[in-house]
Amino acid sequence: MFSGLVQDLGQIESIEVGAEGARIRLVTKLASEIALGDSIAVNGCCLTATSVDDFGFTADAMKQTLDLTSLGGLDTGTFVNLELALRADQRLGGHIVQGHVDGTAEVLGFEPDGFSIRLRISLPAELGQYVIPQGSITIEGVSLTVADCGEGWAEVALIPETRERTNLGTLETGAIVNIECDVIAKYVERMVSPYVRGSASHTDH
Template sequence: MFTGLVADLGTVTAVDSTQDGVRLNVKTSLAGELSEGDSVAVNGVCLTATAIADGVFAADVMHESLRRSSLAEIGEGSPVNLELPLRASDRLGGHIVQGHVDGVAVVREVRDDGFARVVSFDVPSELLRYVVEKGSIAVDGVSLTVSAIDETSFSVSLIPETLERTTLGTAEPGRPVNLEVDVLAKYVEKLVAR
């Protein structure tokens, strides 16, 4: 389990694509805290570290993760949001994030609003039904609060700290991002449907 509070902005150093999937190598200051078999969220996708050496960890990305996330489009040199799993003694400062990406949205618009930046995303309807104004959502693994919603999109307002410490600081229209909707909304829907 994660919180959506990005711990480091890593850099993809290698992408090895085969017919079986993709192996990513990521350089990060967090590598020293990882052991083989540990979970790490990469742009919100929970992956398993398979090797660690010289400040770089490797992780395999299976076809299911490639289909549901934007990791299929990641290239060498790409920055990625990284978070290690929540420890029982840690504060839950963001929201409950599983690292199970539900799908991909696309940046629609970016505009400044004082010192903040408002980013709007076009979202598939099957995911938008779980998004509520002032609710929680993870975008590329970043825990955010929805500031506005309409029939096809939602917006978030980003503070300078988020802009500086995450990949969302360079978000531009057309860029795909990973979405994980609030897991509680999915459980409520299932209960109500009974």
């Protein structure tokens, strides 16, 4: 489990792509805190460290992961958001993040908003029900509060600290980003949907 608070901007040192996926080598100042087998969020995707040294770590990404997330577009030299798995004695400063990407979104644009910048992204239709104003959403592994949303889109405010410490500050219009919706919203939807369907069925009769 993660909190969506990025701990370092790691850099892709190499990518070996094969038929089954890719082996990604990353350089990070977090290397001394990483052990073999640790879970690490890379742009919001939970990956496992398969080798570790003093300068970074290596992780494998399956072909499905590359196809369904923004990791498929990574290049050597790219900076990525990194977060180590949350310990039980740490503060949950963001929100509960699983590292299980729900889908990708396109950056639709930016708009100045005081000292912050509004980032608008597209929102896949199947995820719209989980996104509400003042609710939580994870973009590229960053825990953010939804400032506004509508059919097919959502907006978040990027404060200077977020733009400086994460790769969201270098995004451009048209970029593809990973999104993960609030897991609590997904569980609630799963639990109440049978009753909602049942109620609708009785109403129809």
